[in-house]
Amino acid sequence: MSSRGERVDLLLTDIGRLVTPPPGGNPRYGTEMSAVHEIEHAAIAIREGIIVLFGPESEVRQQLNGEGVEIAESVSAEGRLVVPGFVDPHTHLVHGGSREHELSLKRSGVPYLDILAQGGGILSTVRATRAASEQELLAKARKSLDIMLLNGVTTVEAKSGYGLSLEYELKQLRVAKQLDAEHPVDLVTTFMGAHAVPPEYKGRTDEYVELIVSSMLPEVSRQGLAECCDVFCEEGVFSVPQSRRILQEAARYGLRAKIHADEIVPLGGAELAGEIGAISAEHLLAASDQGLCSLAASGVIPVLLPGTSFNLGLKQHARAREMIDIHQLPVALSTDYNPGSCPTESLQLIMMLASLNLRMTPEEILTACTINAAAAIGRADAIGSIEARKRADVTILDAPNLAYLPYHFGINHTFGVIKSGSIVVWEGRLVEGEGRL
Numbered sequence: 001m002s003s004r005g006e007r008v009d010l011l012l013t014d015i016g017r018l019v020t021p022p023p024g025g026n027p028r029y030g031t032e033m034s035a036v037h038e039i040e041h042a043a044i045a046i047r048e049g050i051i052v053l054f055g056p057e058s059e060v061r062q063q064l065n066g067e068g069v070e071i072a073e074s075v076s077a078e079g080r081l082v083v084p085g086f087v088d089p090h091t092h093l094v095h096g097g098s099r100e101h102e103l104s105l106k107r108s109g110v111p112y113l114d115i116l117a118q119g120g121g122i123l124s125t126v127r128a129t130r131a132a133s134e135q136e137l138l139a140k141a142r143k144s145l146d147i148m149l150l151n152g153v154t155t156v157e158a159k160s161g162y163g164l165s166l167e168y169e170l171k172q173l174r175v176a177k178q179l180d181a182e183h184p185v186d187l188v189t190t191f192m193g194a195h196a197v198p199p200e201y202k203g204r205t206d207e208y209v210e211l212i213v214s215s216m217l218p219e220v221s222r223q224g225l226a227e228c229c230d231v232f233c234e235e236g237v238f239s240v241p242q243s244r245r246i247l248q249e250a251a252r253y254g255l256r257a258k259i260h261a262d263e264i265v266p267l268g269g270a271e272l273a274g275e276i277g278a279i280s281a282e283h284l285l286a287a288s289d290q291g292l293c294s295l296a297a298s299g300v301i302p303v304l305l306p307g308t309s310f311n312l313g314l315k316q317h318a319r320a321r322e323m324i325d326i327h328q329l330p331v332a333l334s335t336d337y338n339p340g341s342c343p344t345e346s347l348q349l350i351m352m353l354a355s356l357n358l359r360m361t362p363e364e365i366l367t368a369c370t371i372n373a374a375a376a377i378g379r380a381d382a383i384g385s386i387e388a389r390k391r392a393d394v395t396i397l398d399a400p401n402l403a404y405l406p407y408h409f410g411i412n413h414t415f416g417v418i419k420s421g422s423i424v425v426w427e428g429r430l431v432e433g434e435g436r437l
């Protein structure tokens with residue numbers, strides 16, 4: 001691993017069980033998702049934020065001793081379960097306000113799209129986000145990001161989409177960028193000006209699409225504020241042709257396509273994702289067989305969000321088993337954290353729902369929350385598995401094995417988190433480091 005006399009900054013020892021997707025910078029497809037590597041009595045050696053060596057502790061120590069490597073700091077996992085830092089690849093992290101006032105409407109059965117059509121839902125959060133100062137948005141999102149980190153999440157995707165004008169979309173994206181710079185969790189930003197049609201363009205969706213294309217995309221790109229572009233392709237929101245236009249234009253600026261696809265109606269969002277080679281397609285509850293074939297043919301990652309169907313009280317769920325067993329798709333999971341359809345930061349709750357409602361196995365769930373989630377945001381070469389040369393993002397869980405996570409539900413199992421080689425959570429609490437939190 002190293003030349004004689006070099007040092008290791010941190011050695012994580014006494015890992016009861018280390019479980020990781022196998023090495024490689026690619027997503028794991030279909031039935032491959034079950035094949036995780038397990039090592040008992042393991043250790044991980046870290047230098048300059050990067051994993052340099054891992055394996056059975058006796059072998060790791062032997063190699064370090066044999067090469068005369070100095071160990072600057074050693075910390076014991078005390079027999080706990082260790083996995084790669086979790087990745088949450090679909091969130092609406094930055095927003096103003098909350099929507100508990102819509103709870104009784106939702107519980108009395110008013111459909112999600114009806115609330116939106118009446119000017120509530122996403123548009124209610126648009127009003128609150130526009131009204132909030134950048135500092136207020138930052139403070140609120142920072143709190144959510146802390147919760148995610150405490151839950152073992154080390155990388156998060158964050159969408160705009162509650163500004164719906166150039167000025168306010170830029171504001172949201174700037175907040176996400178600032179958080180990325182100052183918080184231990186890494187953020188990947190997505191421009192989602194096409195999340196809803198703003199009130200000032202009501203009934204003029206095509207004109208709003210032109211505004212996105214002619215003014216928002218160029219400026220977001222010029223300021224380097226986003227890596228991806230997402231569209232809510234849904235009946236009554238953005239049609240397939242409108243979504244295609246936005247995402248094809250986004251590609252000209254180097255933004256990778258994501259699509260909120262076939263969440264409620266089988267509109268053809270999955271087919272579009274395949275057609276344009278999107279990096280991911282999200283939700284997919286109503287996706288057709290043809291849509292799933294289209295994803296498989298183009299290597300699009302389905303990002304499933306079981307917290308949303310759970311919270312909206314839907315009986316329908318994404319067809320994860322068919323996606324994995326028949327279509328051999330590389331399924332990823334995410335919270336979809338947002339103030340409307342899924343106000344939770346807890347990826348561990350999502351794991352339980354993936355087990356319960358999507359019938360995914362604990363091994364598939366780990367793969368979906370690590371390497372496949374990383375691939376859904378273009379980071380599979382750097383994170384998502386424990387392997388030499390990847391970033392040292394490691395989550396330590398107070399659990400004996402993987403199945404224990406969805407089994408003992410409703411609590412946070414995270415004991416510790418190592419982010420880029422630094423201990424940022426220990427004994428379930430944030431570690432306040434120099435300029436860190």
Ligand SMILES: N=CN[C@@H](CCC(=O)O)C(=O)O
Pocket residue numbers: 092121122125232260263308336338339340341342
């Ligand atoms: N469905 C569209 N967008 C979000 C919800 C946003 C909101 O309700 O504020 C989602 O992914 O579920």
Ligand SMILES: [Zn+2]
Pocket residue numbers: 090091092260336338
């Ligand atoms: Zn979403």
